[in-house]
Amino acid sequence: MGIPDASQRRQDLENKFRELFGALPPIVVRAPGRVNLIGEHTDYNEGFVFPAAIDRDVMIACAPREDPQVRAFALNFNQSSTFRLDNLQPATEGRERWSNYLRAMGWVFAQEGLPARGMNCVVLGNVPVGAGLSSSAAMLVAGGLAFAAVSGAQIEPVKLALMAQRAEREFVGVNVGIMDQFISVLGQKGHALLIDTRSLTYEAVPLPQTGVSIVIADTNKKRGLVDSDYNTRRAECEQAVEILKRFLPSIQALRDVSEADLQRYGSELPEEVRRRARHVVTEDARTLASVEALKAGDIVRFGQLMNASHESLKDDYQVSCPELDALVDAARSVEGVYGSRMTGAGFGGCTVSLVAASALETFQREVPPRYKQAMGLNTTLYVTTASQGAQRLQ
Numbered sequence: 371m372g373i374p375d376a377s378q379r380r381q382d383l384e385n386k387f388r389e390l391f392g393a394l395p396p397i398v399v400r401a402p403g404r405v406n407l408i409g410e411h412t413d414y415n416e417g418f419v420f421p422a423a424i425d426r427d428v429m430i431a432c433a434p435r436e437d438p439q440v441r442a443f444a445l446n447f448n449q450s451s452t453f454r455l456d457n458l459q460p461a462t463e464g465r466e467r468w469s470n471y472l473r474a475m476g477w478v479f480a481q482e483g484l485p486a487r488g489m490n491c492v493v494l495g496n497v498p499v500g501a502g503l504s505s506s507a508a509m510l511v512a513g514g515l516a517f518a519a520v521s522g523a524q525i526e527p528v529k530l531a532l533m534a535q536r537a538e539r540e541f542v543g544v545n546v547g548i549m550d551q552f553i554s555v556l557g558q559k560g561h562a563l564l565i566d567t568r569s570l571t572y573e574a575v576p577l578p579q580t581g582v583s584i585v586i587a588d589t590n591k592k593r594g595l596v597d598s599d600y601n602t603r604r605a606e607c608e609q610a611v612e613i614l615k616r617f618l619p620s621i622q623a624l625r626d627v628s629e630a631d632l633q634r635y636g637s638e639l640p641e642e643v644r645r646r647a648r649h650v651v652t653e654d655a656r657t658l659a660s661v662e663a664l665k666a667g668d669i670v671r672f673g674q675l676m677n678a679s680h681e682s683l684k685d686d687y688q689v690s691c692p693e694l695d696a697l698v699d700a701a702r703s704v705e706g707v708y709g710s711r712m713t714g715a716g717f718g719g720c721t722v723s724l725v726a727a728s729a730l731e732t733f734q735r736e737v738p739p740r741y742k743q744a745m746g747l748n749t750t751l752y753v754t755t756a757s758q759g760a761q762r763l764q
């Protein structure tokens with residue numbers, strides 16, 4: 371699927387802004403969605419993740435106001451929403467729910483002692499919503515940049531990511547890790563970031579510019595109970611740490627547990643909890659190994675580790691679903707696919723595959739009908755490249 375040209379989108383945004391507010395917007399910001407290559411459900415265990423920002427984003431055109439009001443318009447939904455920063459409430463009406471991400475950022479600015487100014491703004495996104503590509507992080511981060519710009523606040527990138535995470539956890543109510551917001555802010559063109567979610571340090575690792583493509587495939591299965599299942603997985607990981615602490619008093623998180631530790635003490639854990647822990651511990655190891663493989667130019671090994679990640683998410687962490695498994699199987703049946711796995715929280719959403727450039731056409735031709743035959747659903751394919759993180763556009 372082709373992506374609408376960024377300059378065209380910007381023009382649509384500016385035209386709408388002028389129509390609504392009578393002048394061109396002085397500020398335009400953007401923040402991308404993400405695809406995680408490997409390192410899934412490790413971030414809230416203080417482990418490692420390896421995502422890239424994608425070439426789809428949320429753009430916001432904005433201008434400051436003299437009063438503490440936000441007048442916002444979402445071009446995607448043709449819906450407006452007006453709220454006051456001095457009396458912030460989540461929107462409960464369906465057609466205004468998109469504005470909760472802006473409200474959440476307004477709220478977090480106040481919490482952090484950086485009161486935001488009111489603004490007029492128009493929002494336009496092309497990150498598929500509810501597909502596990504972090505449209506919500508893109509919206510939060512773009513909102514944060516917009517508030518920072520209209521308020522004249524200077525915010526360090528990692529701080530902005532933490533503020534967006536706090537907004538999602540405390541205002542929106544999903545207890546997410548830091549990966550999505552971090553990569554949306556700090557992503558680098560042509561690179562994936564190996565993020566240490568404990569120290570919040572990272573290493574940008576170049577992705578091959580020729581020879582392989584990153585292909586995202588959407589199951590088009592809307593994620594159902596993802597929030598409650600997500601929070602349950604978190605609780606199971608915390609339970610594992612509590613029990614293992616009796617034997618390993620210095621551990622703070624599953625990040626500190628080795629595969630040998632688990633072999634030794636795993637039998638002390640309830641069976642399900644042991645499997646959750648085993649996923650996290652092995653996934654951290656796979657993530658570090660996959661980055662080594664990539665640096666050594668060993669794409670075959672990288673792909674094998676992606677495959678192993680999927681099996682672990684499916685069998686031990688149990689966050690896959692028949693649609694994700696069918697799409698992974700369809701992808702792996704194409705010769706020239708190095709690896710394929712679910713990406714993001716799971717229970718629906720997207721897969722990510724590493725595909726030899728020479729196999730891309732076959733992939734695009736063969737995978738959709740195979741998936742359709744298995745599940746009766748259409749997939750949407752996005753061939754993506756690693757893009758730059760959030761920025762104010764000139």
Ligand code: GLA
Nearest residue numbers: 410411546547548549714715
């Ligand atoms: C969601 C969360 C992230 C991360 C992934 C799973 O995308 O927002 O913090 O936990 O799920 O890896």
